[in-house]
Amino acid sequence: MTSLALAVDFGGTKVEAGLVDAQGNVLPESRFRRPSGGGSTSEQLQAAVAGVVRDALSTLPDDATLLGAGVGSAGPIEVVGGTVSPLNVPAWRGFPLRDFVTQVVREIVPGTPVVLRMDGLCIALAEHWVGAGRGYDNVMGMIVSTGIGGGLIVQGMAVQGPTGNAGHIGHIEVGCFDDPCKCGGIGCVEAIASGPKTVDWAVGQGWVGSTGEELAAAYAAGDPIAHAAVARSGRAIGQAIASAVSLADIELVAIGGGFSRVTPDLFDMIRSAIAERAAFGFVTKVKVVPSALSDAGPLIGAAALVHRGELLTEV
Structure with a gap:
């Protein structure tokens, strides 16, 4: 049965x-x-x-x-x-x-x-079970889509917190950004790097378009505003991950969600931001990979x- x-x-x-x-x-x-x-x-x-x-x-x-x-x-x-x-x-x-x-x-x-x-915790559980996090005991799963969410597996166990909101990486504030967030914070990575917010920033710089799919096409065609928008988001995500790894000593981060597929270059941008923590080998060791589970x-x-x-x- x-x-x-x-x-x-x-x-x-x-x-x-x-x-x-x-x-x-x-x-x-x-x-x-x-x-x-x-x-x-x-x-x-x-x-x-x-x-x-x-x-x-x-x-x-x-x-x-x-x-x-x-x-x-x-x-x-x-x-x-x-x-x-x-x-x-x-x-x-x-x-x-x-x-x-x-x-x-x-x-x-x-x-x-x-x-x-x-x-976000569900994503971490999925990656740890049958996805990119198999074989690792310290995993963060992330979604970059309409919003940004995440969850943690630490030493093989789900990290939940007393309310169930542990691992909510979308609301880590990142440096050099002052975008207001719906949560009340300033510079939260979700307010900078989610799909809609990245599109909003590009439009504010003069780009003509309205969706993440259109932004991806513009990026592939070499549009400089689209490139700047994606690079800005990649840096913000990388800074947020570096902060999370500094706190929880994560081995692997698996990222899924529709906007995570805007371009493969996004992952290089994320990794570059993390690599700036050169004096902290326990941070720069983290592997950042696409989700192995698609949608x-x-x-x-x-x-x-x-x-x-x-x-x-x-x-």
């Missing part, structure tokens, strides 16, 4: 659900997604989450056992209460996402346990909350 986990990934652009087996494989026919955009109402967001959960569970094989449901959400979250307040989704402040998913799931599969954690990483990580639950500590 196949043992499966329901995985739910809620972010600032979309919510997705799917079924994942004990080897970290997402069943292709079980993947469903709906938009979750920042302009959505709470009712629209609830309908989107319930819709993808029901759609995914409708594909549950008759001979399979559903072990549980893992939910990864953009942060901040409050893991004890099971609530979420995604920075880029203003309609949800203290929304009880864990209880909401539990209600929907148990209408179909009674008694199913549901675990909620921050999406399946968030779902695999949410499923890891069930399949790899032994890596989680009680909060």
Whole structure:
């Protein structure tokens, strides 16, 4: 009998659900997604989450056992209460996402346990399990997309903190930048280097375009403003990673998310910024690599909350 986990990934652009087996494989026919955009109402967001959960569970094989449901959400979250307040989704402040998913799931599969954690931690779990972080005990997973998030595995265990928000690297402040952030900080890496913020900066410099895809094309065509925008983001990400490695002595950082693929050069820019810490070999040793999981990483990580639950500590 196949043992499966329901995985739910809620972010600032979309919510997705799917079924994942004990080897970290997402069943292709079980993947469903709906938009979750920042302009959505709470009712629209609830309908989107319930819709993808029901759609995914409708594909549950008759001979399979559903072990549980893992939910990864953009942060901040409050893991004890099971609530979420995604920075880029203003309609949800203290929304009880864990209880909401539990209600929907148990209408179909009674008694199913549901675990909620921050999406960045899920990414770290996924990379550590079946991605670029296999074989490493000290890993940071990062997403560079609509926002910037991250999570930590230290000495083989997930680092969560008392609220579940440990590893939220998107809100590390980096030097030489004064961009205001929605969190209230100044110079947070998310406010500088996320896809939308990089596009905004380029537009402010006179670039004509409106999306990350258009910026990538402009970069490939040699547009100097696009190059400056990507270089600025790469430096900011590199500085944030160097700070995180100084704090936690990480061995490997795996970066995914749509904007991380704007150009392969982005990774060279990140590594160059880290290399400036020349006197700290324990920082410059860190390997920074692309995610090995493509766009399946968030779902695999949410499923890891069930399949790899032994890596989680009680909060």
